[in-house]
Amino acid sequence: MTKPAIDIDTEVLVVGAGPAGLMLANLLGLYGHDVTVLEQLPELIDYPRGVGIDDESLRTVQTAGLSETVLPHTTAQHIMRLVNGRGKVIMTNEPKADEFGWPRKSGFVQPLVDKALHDGLERFHNVSIKFNHRVIDVVQTLDDVVATVEFDDGTDTPVTKRVRAQYIVGCEGGKSGTRKRMGVSFEGKSPATRWLVVDAENDPLGTPNVFLGADPKRPYVSIGLAHAIRRWEFMIFDHETDEQVTDKAFIHNLLKDHVPDPSSLEIIRERVFTHHGRIAGSFRQRRQIIAGDAAHLMPVWMGQGWNSAVRDATNLAWKLATVLRGHADETLLDTYDAERRDHAKAMIDLSLTLGAVIKPTNPFVVGARDGLAAALNLVPSVKSYFSEMRFKPMPRYTSGVVVDPTSFTAGKAKAKLSSKMIPTLTANNRTSPVGVQFIQPLVATKNHASIRLDEAVGNWWTVLAWGNNPQGMFDAAELARLETLGATFVAVVPESQRAWAEKEYPANVVVVGDITGGLKKWFDDRPTPVLFLRPDRFVAAAVLAQDAPRALKALLKALSFNEGANDASRTHLHVA
Structure with a gap:
């Protein structure tokens, strides 16, 4: 029986055009390898997501040769202040370290930075990206993987294609089909708490800082971003529906204590999301690999979702390149899981912990938290521990x-x-x-x-x-x-x-x-x-x-x- 024809032959098939997939494709392109990126959406995602980019990620951006196109969408030295319900600062996070060549913490506009990563692929004749392509099945052998793909060409019947690669890397987010086909667990927590994100242009405040509002009445976040964009995030209570909280009048009421005239805001977009803290049981199963949100989901509090995806791509890219050119056998790829797992888990745990500090609404819990914070701030070594961000676990591979x-x-x-x-x-x-x-x-x-x-x-x-x-x-x-x-x-x-x-x-x-x-x-x-x-x-x-x-x-x-x-x-x- 004749096998169906192969429509696309590539060395690495990347599924998902998010930060992990785009960065992985850029690095593999830089290393000289053939990459095909498939994205089921018609274009890059353009709704509220990450807002923080750290020094490790900027170093990878530098390696990829994209600093000049990414930096215009960033704000260096993003200072974060945790404030209580009375507006009193109970912790300041102001890291000044730059030992990796870049500021420890910067703000960024993710859709624009993701677009810079996307546009960077145009440099490589050996890299292609295709939208409206959905992977529906994968068969792997000892020598390759073959993906069956549906291409939505706008007609009533999608076109079916077959893509052959040596490796497939699923970077398609928390609902990853690649992870599900691998049959691995996705353990952790998905707190029921929902948050409303509101992005506005022509920043009505104009301050460059980040405020985490540990307000028991309604915890919030206020962030100044590049290009005069202001981001707010508000915790949504269980009795409030998604439809209710995205109503303009409701949003204006949320913002009345933050801006003089909420009704005049130029809102770009608003979206409800839920925090997750999960990690896959394995990042690799033979020739199928996962990265980014497909491998681990973490709450936004530490701003590490985007950065963890880039760390995955940075770690995996050179190992795939080494195996593809025959300089090492594929057991090298096992070290991707061994090296990335512990740090990803540590960042999830830290993000959940910080969220637990911000979210309480019980007045007794809030009072105890504020009292403890005031006492700790009297100890210079403890205060600097938080200010300099030394609580953030740096990757260390043992x-x-x-x-x-x-x-x-x-x-x-x-x-x-x-x-x-x-x-x-x-x-x-x-x-x-x-x-x-x-x-x-x-x-x-x-x-x-x-x-x-x-x-x-x-x-x-x-x-x-x-x-x-x-x-x-x-x-x-x-x-x-x-x-x-x-x-x-x-x-x-x-x-x-x-x-x-x-x-x-x-x-x-x-x-x-x-x-x-x-x-x-x-x-x-x-x-x-x-x-x-x-x-x-x-x-x-x-x-x-x-x-x-x-x-x-x-x-x-x-x-x-x-x-x-x-x-x-x-x-x-x-x-x-």
């Missing part, structure tokens, strides 16, 4: 594509350095840098007086050494493996030594000058002057110079490296 810097165990990394060698014993910081994101200060190169580190070293694997020639640490066979992996060799030196190093070191070693002192400070505090940086800028291994070959051997094992692989010519490296 299993996956990591190497323990003391035992050289492949695939596992303890949080502490336990070596008895004097460089470790005398270090200011014995916390392992493995499994966390490396800093991104400004540096100098022979072509740039000041440039962000990632832009200087490229978008793939990096072997980075402080004050040393990173190539001189490896023999010919090891250098060949690193060449196959597509690694860039980077020497970091004080700016005063850069001209010397550029003459002394091989021509294919990128020399960067530490013009801010940030890199020297980082290495001063840690006895790990040689780093293996993954494409997502996380530290995979960190060692002393003589241990670099041993670390490389363990890293290749953690990566499931294919010794018979060809070189990394498909990687789009950009070196300043």
Whole structure:
């Protein structure tokens, strides 16, 4: 029996044109792979959703080469104030850190940023996006997946297509068909509380801040966004229907304590939504993978839904690219679940906790909360803990594509350095840098007086050494493996030594000058002057110079490296 013809052949089929799908397609396009994105809607979603973009996501936007088109839709250093029913500030969140090269917290207009991601796909001849396409079935074999797709062409009978790919990634939201076909659980909480979102243009307030109103009469949120957009969110009580709360008179009554004249507002849109806190039992089932809201749903309080989707795409993209080009077997993809699960769960839990602080309407509970907040604000260390956003869990991978810097165990990394060698014993910081994101200060190169580190070293694997020639640490066979992996060799030196190093070191070693002192400070505090940086800028291994070959051997094992692989010519490296 003849099999039905294949209409589209692609390496990766992405289902859903939300932030996870769009960012994944951009990164895979950057890495040189064929991607087809299918979206069942006729266009991108244009209703109230995310409003916060963090430094990790902006770093990924930078990697994708889209900073110039995304930044105009953002407001840097978004300050959040939690206020009680009397308008008294009980907590301020004002993080000033920028160690990853971008402000820790910015506001953004999601529909416009999503459009920038969408438009970015036009750069790649190997990436296409198709709207009005709905996946109705998927069959996977040992070698591929074939999706049956309905295309709504406006006629009475949709056109049926068949799409073949090596992998399918479901990014189609909380009702993900991909997750359901995988047969995995989606456990967690879906609180019954509903919220009304109202977006207005020509901001009638004009203040740039974020206010979380822990008002027992009706909790609310007020947010100043880019392009003079004002966002309000109001908690809806059980007896209030969706139709009632979206009535203009009802909305005007909600806003009467917020603006002088609610009736003159230029409302863009309003929408009722419910918070969810759920996570899938697995993010991968053979050749089917899920990301973004399809893998985890979280309440809006920490503004981490969009950012968590981008983290998924950032983690998954380079791993898919590595497997597709034959540099690792597909067990590498198991590390996507292992690395992303714990942090996604931590962000869900934190978001639910913050919501529990904001939502109470019982006067006794509210009084106890306000009293506790007032007492805690008297302790400077506690106050700064919240102000500087140190309560937000940063991703730290203890299993996956990591190497323990003391035992050289492949695939596992303890949080502490336990070596008895004097460089470790005398270090200011014995916390392992493995499994966390490396800093991104400004540096100098022979072509740039000041440039962000990632832009200087490229978008793939990096072997980075402080004050040393990173190539001189490896023999010919090891250098060949690193060449196959597509690694860039980077020497970091004080700016005063850069001209010397550029003459002394091989021509294919990128020399960067530490013009801010940030890199020297980082290495001063840690006895790990040689780093293996993954494409997502996380530290995979960190060692002393003589241990670099041993670390490389363990890293290749953690990566499931294919010794018979060809070189990394498909990687789009950009070196300043």
